[in-house]
Amino acid sequence: MKYEIKKIAKIVDEVITYFMFNYGAESLIEIKCRNKVTHMKFRFSPVDIGEKEFKKIEKRFAVSRHPELENYYWQLAGEVEDNNEITLVGMMCDTCTMHLNNNILDMELTRKLQ
Amino acid sequence: MVKQKSMILLLFLPVLLIFTSFFLATPDQILNGISRIVVSPSLLLTDYLLVGGLGATLLNAGLCGFAAVLMMLICRVDVNGPFIAAVYTVTGFAFFGKNIFNIWPVLAGVYLFSLYQKAPYRNNLLVALFGTTLAPLVSYFSFGAGLSPASGIATGILFGLASGFILPAMASHMLRFHNGYNIYNVGFTGGIIGSFIVANARSFGFEINPSYMLAEEFDLFFRIFLSFVFLFLMCAGFFFSRSGTQGLMQPLKRIHRSTGRLISDFTIVGGYPATFFNMGFMGMVSMLFVFLVGGSINGPVIGGILTVVGFSAFGKHVRNCLPILLGVVIASFMKIWETSATEVIIAGLFGTTLAPVAGQYGFAAGIAAGFFHLSIVMNVGLLHGGINLYNNGFAGGFVAAFLVPVIDFIKRHGENDEVRN
Numbered sequence: 425m426k427y428e429i430k431k432i433a434k435i436v437d438e439v440i441t442y443f444m445f446n447y448g449a450e451s452l453i454e455i456k457c458r459n460k461v462t463h464m465k466f467r468f469s470p471v472d473i474g475e476k477e478f479k480k481i482e483k484r485f486a487v488s489r490h491p492e493l494e495n496y497y498w499q500l501a502g503e504v505e506d507n508n509e510i511t512l513v514g515m516m517c518d519t520c521t522m523h524l525n526n527n528i529l530d531m532e533l534t535r536k537l538q
Numbered sequence: 539m540v541k542q543k544s545m546i547l548l549l550f551l552p553v554l555l556i557f558t559s560f561f562l563a564t565p566d567q568i569l570n571g572i573s574r575i576v577v578s579p580s581l582l583l584t585d586y587l588l589v590g591g592l593g594a595t596l597l598n599a600g601l602c603g604f605a606a607v608l609m610m611l612i613c614r615v616d617v618n619g620p621f622i623a624a625v626y627t628v629t630g631f632a633f634f635g636k637n638i639f640n641i642w643p644v645l646a647g648v649y650l651f652s653l654y655q656k657a658p659y660r661n662n663l664l665v666a667l668f669g670t671t672l673a674p675l676v677s678y679f680s681f682g683a684g685l686s687p688a689s690g691i692a693t694g695i696l697f698g699l700a701s702g703f704i705l706p707a708m709a710s711h712m713l714r715f716h717n718g719y720n721i722y723n724v725g726f727t728g729g730i731i732g733s734f735i736v737a738n739a740r741s742f743g744f745e746i747n748p749s750y751m752l753a754e755e756f757d758l759f760f761r762i763f764l765s766f767v768f769l770f771l772m773c774a775g776f777f778f779s780r781s782g783t784q785g786l787m788q789p790l791k792r793i794h795r796s797t798g799r800l801i802s803d804f805t806i807v808g809g810y811p812a813t814f815f816n817m818g819f820m821g822m823v824s825m826l827f828v829f830l831v832g833g834s835i836n837g838p839v840i841g842g843i844l845t846v847v848g849f850s851a852f853g854k855h856v857r858n859c860l861p862i863l864l865g866v867v868i869a870s871f872m873k874i875w876e877t878s879a880t881e882v883i884i885a886g887l888f889g890t891t892l893a894p895v896a897g898q899y900g901f902a903a904g905i906a907a908g909f910f911h912l913s914i915v916m917n918v919g920l921l922h923g924g925i926n927l928y929n930n931g932f933a934g935g936f937v938a939a940f941l942v943p944v945i946d947f948i949k950r951h952g953e954n955d956e957v958r959n
Contacts, residue, residue, distance in 0.1 A: 426655065487806055492615050495661040496710050497801050500718045507799055507898055511806060 427498070428537060431516060432462055435533065437502030438513050443468045443529070445505055460537040461518075470527040478529075482522050485531075487514035491538060544617040544810045547774055548625055549607055551767060551844075555600030555629070558763070563593020572598060576639045579682025580674040581746070581924035583880070585634050585837035587753035595837065601638050603629030606667050609645070613660035619803035619813065619852035624667035626817075626848025631670070633844075634837035635927040640673035640680075643695045647702015654703075662706045668724035669705045671928040672698070672732060678925065683744055701731050716938035718800030719898070721853045722891040725931015732922030732932075746923035752880055757834040761825065764835070764843060768821030771847075775815025786812055797897030798853035805851060813851045820850035820859065824887055827863055831886075832878035839880060842887030849890070858897035858904065859890040865908020873912065885912050888930030892937060899945045906945075911937045 436453060443449045449468035456463045473481075494516045501509050501516070514520060517533045524530075559568060571594020578589050586595040606628040610621055628636060648666035652659045659666075679685065680694030709727040720726055736746050779785040789812030796802045804813040824843040828835060835843075846854060866886035870877040889911045896904025915933035926932055 426657075484806075490616075490618075491658075492613075492660045492663060493618075493620060493801065495657070496665055496706070497713065499710050499713050500800055503714065503717050504799075507797055509801070511803065512801055 431494075431498050431501075432464070432535065434498060434501035435513050435516055435535070436464060438509050439464075439466055439531070439533070441502055441505060442508050442510055443471065446508075447471045447473070449529070462535045462537075464533040464535070466529075466531040466533075468529040468531070471524065471529040472527055473524070478522070478524050481510070482520075484510050485514045485517075485520040485522065485533075487511055489518050490515040540810055541617060543778065544805075544814075545607075545611075547771070547814055548617055548622060549604070550770070550774075551626070551629060552600045552603030552607060554767065555596045555603065557600075559593045559596035559600060562596065563591065567591060568593045568597055571595070572638070575637050577681045578637075578677060579749070580635045580637065580640060580677035581682070581749045582674065582919060582927055582929055583634055583752065583838050583884075583924070584674075584749050585752045586637070587633065587756055587837045588751050592756055592759070595633055598637050599629050599632035602632035602636055602641060605638075605641070609663060609667070613658070613663050615660050615663060617810075618805050620664055620801065621667075622805070622813070622817075622851035623845075623848040623853075624664055626844050628667055628670060630841040630844030630848070631927050633840045635841075636670050636673045637677070640676040640694075640698070641670040643676045643698025644669050644672055644702040644705070647699040647704075648706060649702075650699060651703045651706050655706075665706045665709050665724060666702065668722075668928075669702055669709070669728070671725055671728040671926055671931070672701045672705075674927060675701055675732070675735065675925050678746060697735065701735070704731065712935070713800065716935050717942065719894045719938035719942050720891050720931065720934040721798070721800060721849055721893065722888070722928050722931025722934055723800065725891070725926065725928025726935030728926040728928055729918065729922055729932025729935070732926035736921070736923045736925055740923075746925065748919050748924035752836045752838070754834050754836060756836070760835040760840060761829075764821065764825060764840070768818040768825070768847070771814050771818030771821065773818075775811045775813070775818060778811035778814060786815055790816065794855050794857050796853070796855070797894050798855065798858045799894035799898060800853065802853045802894075803851075804853075804855075816855055817847045817850040820854060820856065821847040823856055823859070827886060828883055831867060831883060833880065833883040836880060838884050839887070842884045846887055846890055849893075853897075854890055854893045858893035861896040861901045861904025862886070862890050862892050862908040862911070865889075865905040865910075866912050867908075868905065869909040869912040875912070875916070881916065882912065885915050885930065888928075889915070889934070891931050891934035895938060895941060895945075899942075899949065903941070903945050907937055907941055910941065 452467040454465040519534045571590030575590040606625045676694040676698035680691045712727045789808035793808040892907040895907040
């Protein structure tokens with residue numbers, strides 16, 4: 425896959441922009457590449473959202489990988505501040521797990537090299 | 539199950555077009571008409587209804603749409619918003635510029651790019667399908683450039699392959715020019731490639747200029763035919779939905795809340811039933827627009843309507859399209875063009891490529907986008923000489939790139955620069 429590093433950077437950009445813009449959250453980020461799989465871990469706090477909104481966000485991230493769309497649209501991720509591309513991030517990742525506990529949101533995205 | 543049903547719904551229009559063509563014309567008429575369509579230079583605006591007649595045009599459109607669905611099946615891609623838009627766009631433009639001969643070199647060019655990139659073709663299939671915007675390049679050099687048949691066809695195919703080969707890389711890059719506010723991004727890319735090729739071709743003495751051939755006698759037939767198609771889509775959406783109207787309302791609300799900016803896949807936002815309902819509804823809105831401005835339905839207008847319908851699975855809904863249509867109509871009242879002229883009508887229909895501007899920045903911004911779009915689209919066609927069928931996508935890229943930063947700057951005036959806390 426071409427532009428792999430740039431795509432990972434775009435995913436991180438979009439996720440940070442989304443949580444900073446919408447929730448003013450502070451963040452911790454960890455990115456590791458092991459055996460052709462990139463793990464992106466985020467911790468955002470405080471994220472002041474209810475269960476319903478959290479489920480909505482989770483659903484939008486969990487759209488599963490769509491290489492046929494990612495290959496074309498990836499450059500849009502992280503480009504705009506007040507409009508999000510979190511569905512696109514979901515399409516660029518193989519798995520997405522999210523947990524919300526006491527206004528601390530932990531999130532892990534994985535992306536396999538294809 | 540849902541995916542199978544949606545694939546059947548996607549096949550509905552191409553199959554209907556193919557069957558209808560054999561009811562309306564004899565095989566001889568169809569064969570002669572298809573031959574005339576295939577050897578036509580196909581530059582924008584060449585109405586195949588005038589070139590090949592009704593039966594042949596319907597068959598051509600049906601076959602092109604069917605080919606697009608077939609490629610989806612071969613590449614095993616799911617039915618989703620972008621691909622629904624692609625199939626309807628290919629079908630719509632097969633009424634005026636795409637045909638069963640000229641689409642293949644561009645599709646093959648993208649395939650060569652995929653081989654070069656060592657990536658599966660499915661990863662570039664979407665760009666390939668939209669990339670047939672440059673199909674007239676193949677037809678022009680094959681049959682309209684005054685070359686001998688053999689060298690003309692070879693040149694045409696070569697140009698098609700070359701443009702297909704460079705399209706995916708360019709299309710992805712061009713998204714950043716307008717940041718997803720111009721939905722027909724491949725149209726913008728095709729305009730850049732087309733302008734580059736045409737400028738160079740003109741330097742070698744080739745004369746490439748837009749044409750203007752429109753059929754007017756099929757208006758009533760298509761009013762009935764298209765109304766049936768759109769009502770069918772609305773009914774399909776309704777019956778698809780497990781709980782009828784009630785089950786459609788919430789998903790439709792979600793769709794209407796979407797800005798429409800790339801990428802807004804309504805099959806994800808609202809699900810398949812609401813998406814098909816929205817497509818049918820937007821088809822009716824488009825027909826009403828043509829009726830209200832006093833226009834008649836011909837090849838390019840059908841292309842415009844079907845493209846709106848397709849993109850109603852991928853960004854367009856009544857809330858973000860209406861301001862654009864209104865902006866184009868207001869512009870036509872104040873500027874030098876007749877509101878009922880085909881160029882103005884298709885500028886309105888295809889101008890909804892700027893729907894995300896209205897979706898993101900509001901009604902007034904949408905009207906401004908439509909207002910400016912009419913002037914830009916009337917001028918940029920000369921650059922590519924009608925080689926790029928998505929002329930409105932080309933114009934829309936410029937309008938979005940011009941308007942969005944300005945509106946954004948005005949909107950943010952006085953905003954606090956600090957990070958929110």
